[in-house]
Amino acid sequence: MSLPTAPLGRNGPEVVTVGFGLMGLHVFYGPEKSDEECFAILDRALEIGETFWDTSDLYGGNEAMLGRYFKARPGAREKVFLATKFGAYAPLPDGSTGTRSDPEWARICIDKSLKTLGVEFVDLYYVHRIDKNVPIEDTVEALVEFKNAGKIKHIGLSECSARTIERAHAIHPIAAAQVEYSPFSLDIEDNGVKATCEKLGIAVVAYSPLSRGILTGKIRSRSDLDKNDSRLTMMPRFSEENFDKNVQLVDELQAEADKRGITVGQLALAWLVGQGAFPIPGTTKIERLEENAGAAKVQLSKEDVEYLSKLIREAVPAGSRYAPGVGGPLYEDTVERK
DSSP: OOOOEEESSTTOOEEESSOEEOGGGTSSSSSOOOHHHHHHHHHHHHHTTOOEEEOOTTSTTHHHHHHHHHHHSTTSGGGOEEEEEEOSSEEOTTSOEEOOOOHHHHHHHHHHHHHHHTOSOEEEEEEOSOOTTSOHHHHHHHHHHHHHTTSEEEEEEESBOHHHHHHHHHHSOOOEEEEEOBTTBOHHHHSSHHHHHHHHTOEEEEESTTTTTGGGSOOOSGGGSOTTOTHHHHOGGGSTTTHHHHHHHHHHHHHHHHHHTSOHHHHHHHHHHHTTOEEOOOOSOHHHHHHHHHGGGOOOOHHHHHHHHHHHHHOOOSSOSSOTTOSOOOSBOOOOOO
């Protein structure tokens, strides 16, 4: 089975327009899934042509699980456009954790990820969070070194400012900028990131495109989540104060989805694709995987996208996307290189 594809950025590789974020299989959204459960989901992803997979060295045992999967499924690696990341919540000299994107740490991380994944290269390597103390030019030059050595194919940035993107791109073409982008998270439309990516031909990869599941329409109560789910404590939009207000906004978008015979989640994903973005929703359920992938086949006209954008602008969600101190540096810039 095949799904629609598009170039990842100007003259970039062809990837499916709706990818698969793997974070939730191991961290943050309830108990870690077993290999058996994960393998079944990944098998089905390959069967339906969902081949743009996104992970990170931050996501618990996710890279290690993928390594076991590729070993158990000969030929699977060749079918996947694989992205991973480094630099978030790294160990610091004082024993704490923070952001590191210096070349020395980058070299340690890429070799560790390749070994853990059991692969010779990754297709896309992101700087997961931007270290404001390291000139972005230094970091990108290290990633170019990895590319020249055959360890990575393309370079990406995550949660960076428009200025950071411009500076990085001046050193080497950046394939993708990964940011939170959804009908409930429109920051990149206002802070210059989206415009800069469009100007430079850089793909926008949208993580949490369903606003951590609330835009699926399937979470109707806080009690629908596991008691250990981080959304209950770390995501203000899921707080007792805000949750019901946000469900009402989802219901408003649901009405638009009903008119088109699709789910509200598919509407949100198709709207992002219509904006030129590549959403990477995650899930732990095969039926949700199939539903999300189906959004790639939803056809929205330019007029549909503009109309929905107006409605989405008016539907302001209650609460910020992260609680204070959570999420690491967002839309960060770095010191200038001397």
